[in-house]
Amino acid sequence: MMSKRLKHLIHTLPKAELHLHIEGSLEPQLMWDLAQKHNIALPFANVEAIQSAYQFENLQNFLDLYYQGADVLRDEDDFFALMWAYLCKCYEQNIVHTEIMFDPQTHTQRGIDYAVFMPGFARAIQKAKAEFGMSVYLILSFLRHLSELSALEALADARPYYSMITAVGLDSSELGNPPSKFTHVFAQAKELGFKLVAHAGEEGPPEYVWEALELLRVDRIDHGVRSIEDSSLMAYLKEQQIPLTVCPLSNLKLRVVNEMSQHNIIQLLDDGLLVTVNSDDPSYFGGYLDDNFHALAHHLSLSEQALAQLVCNSFTASFLPESQKQHWLAQIRALTATD
Ligand code: HPA
Numbered sequence: 001m002m003s004k005r006l007k008h009l010i011h012t013l014p015k016a017e018l019h020l021h022i023e024g025s026l027e028p029q030l031m032w033d034l035a036q037k038h039n040i041a042l043p044f045a046n047v048e049a050i051q052s053a054y055q056f057e058n059l060q061n062f063l064d065l066y067y068q069g070a071d072v073l074r075d076e077d078d079f080f081a082l083m084w085a086y087l088c089k090c091y092e093q094n095i096v097h098t099e100i101m102f103d104p105q106t107h108t109q110r111g112i113d114y115a116v117f118m119p120g121f122a123r124a125i126q127k128a129k130a131e132f133g134m135s136v137y138l139i140l141s142f143l144r145h146l147s148e149l150s151a152l153e154a155l156a157d158a159r160p161y162y163s164m165i166t167a168v169g170l171d172s173s174e175l176g177n178p179p180s181k182f183t184h185v186f187a188q189a190k191e192l193g194f195k196l197v198a199h200a201g202e203e204g205p206p207e208y209v210w211e212a213l214e215l216l217r218v219d220r221i222d223h224g225v226r227s228i229e230d231s232s233l234m235a236y237l238k239e240q241q242i243p244l245t246v247c248p249l250s251n252l253k254l255r256v257v258n259e260m261s262q263h264n265i266i267q268l269l270d271d272g273l274l275v276t277v278n279s280d281d282p283s284y285f286g287g288y289l290d291d292n293f294h295a296l297a298h299h300l301s302l303s304e305q306a307l308a309q310l311v312c313n314s315f316t317a318s319f320l321p322e323s324q325k326q327h328w329l330a331q332i333r334a335l336t337a338t339d
């Protein structure tokens with residue numbers, strides 16, 4: 001059972017989200033509307049049929065639908081609509097800062113250029129900054145099932161938009177595509193001054209987390225829940241306070257865990273790791289950030305103290321300047337102070 005107070009706190013605390021794929025926030029209704037707009041035949045009879053297709057066996061199974069879904073995104077207005085819809089969700093849920101991944105290769109491979117999607121994203125972000133006072137960073141994510149050469153091209157093609165981009169990341173099919181495949185492009189991104197993140201230890205083994213840390217020199221690990229299988233890795237993550245951006249509903253939907261009650265996020269937190277809660281691909285995984293916290297409250301008896309720690313961690317692990325981190329941490333402390 002979730003107390004009224006806990007539910008209220010989950011909603012009202014200012015939060016940061018650090019692991020969100022914008023293409024994974026494409027709601028069935030918007031997918032349907034854009035397919036109509038562009039005369040694209042979808043393999044679904046209606047919006048409800050799209051929703052009910054979201055049953056996955058594993059990561060690849062999901063990715064196949066996710067890339068197919070992204071095909072309805074064709075012009076600048078589509079990318080604006082996609083980004084705006086997510087930023088409105090953030091506003092509703094008191095997410096005051098978000099670091100959003102986008103997959104340029106998903107679009108450039110279909111002939112949709114940076115000059116189409118970046119201005120669409122930029123317009124929505126400007127509007128959210130002006131109307132909601134929100135801060136929004138972008139993370140350019142490379143698709144790891146493609147070659148490193150393709151990633152190098154994606155980074156080079158982004159050049160006119162570097163000022164809009166805070167970090168680079170690595171996503172898509174993890175097994176068989178280790179971080180070591182991308183050492184050159186990550187070295188180049190670091191040289192250019194970008195922060196670095198990579199998905200590792202979602203389906204892949206702890207060795208992939210080590211590679212992301214030692215070969216790619218990432219600042220954060222996306223997912224990383226399989227780190228628990230390697231005690232020396234756990235010690236290192238704790239000592240270095242390397243953030244893990246954990247996504248509970250995603251892990252459940254992609255069968256990284258069989259039951260939410262078996263999720264290791266609270267254990268990772270209790271072990272002293274810098275873990276955060278995130279929604280990953282909310283449209284596909286059945287919930288936005290609040291829903292992920294609700295799932296922890298229902299199935300892992302999330303305490304108020306653990307909630308406050310997770311929310312504080314979301315700012316500590318962010319790429320915000322130190323002064324802004326301190327500002328939000330003070331707000332959270334004031335709102336969660338007991339007595
Ligand atoms: O959870 C994920 N893992 C890997 N790639 C992804 N691309 C979107 N979501 C994911």
Ligand SMILES: [Zn+2]
Binds near residue numbers: 171
């Ligand atoms: Zn992800």
